[in-house]
Amino acid sequence: MGRGRVQLKRIENKISRQVTFSKRRTGLLKKAHEISVLCDADVALIVFSTKGKLFEYATHSSMETILERYERYSYAEKLLTAPETETQASWTLESSKLKAKIEVLEKNIRHYDGEDLEQLNLRELQNVEQQLETALKRIRTKKNQLMHESISELHKKERALQERNNSLSKKLKENEKTSEQQIPMLHLPQHPPQPYPCSVPSFANTSGPFIGAAMREEESVQVQPVSTTMMPLWMIRHINQ
Known part of the structure; x- marks a missing residue:
């Protein structure tokens, strides 16, 4: 049967x-x-x-792609068939479309947070896992880029500081060298000025009443003997006369 x-x-x-x-x-x-x-x-x-x-x-x-496609085609079809005066109906349809998108996005957020996974099959779980892995790869790539940029900036600052340190060291060495050259000039011995050598004329051949006084004055004053070669030419002529 x-x-x-x-x-x-x-x-x-x-x-x-x-x-x-x-x-x-x-x-x-x-x-x-x-x-x-x-x-x-x-x-x-x-x-x-x-x-x-x-x-x-x-x-x-994915389910989101199919729903968006359905809403797009149904919305376009209703706009073609509906009269122009039915603006309220078009706004209602647009509102329902936005609400559907919000529900899909909220559901995806719950899935990404590990919630409501019991309702998903194996393929949907694999899709969620793939999306999370893609997001993690993008996050790691951005993080590595920021780290490399930060390291490069630190290297630039290090080179600038090293160049400044070398410049300051060079200036310091030049200042020390200049100071060492100026110190011996400050400690040079200063000798007192020597008196100009002169010769005292001899009064041995001088005649007149001043012979004795001149001789006594010559004996009382100690004069260092000076060679006649150190006397000026005009004084030698005066003595020879």
């Missing part, structure tokens, strides 16, 4: 309803996957249970 056609109505038994939901949900996800592979179509499937639990399926392109 063949299987009879099941009447489509709500199953009153809670346990039977839950079992039927699990079986039909698995079959529905399987059919969605088959049609996406056989027909090369983008398929997005969203199911909410009676308890509000989310079950979803998407092809290789």
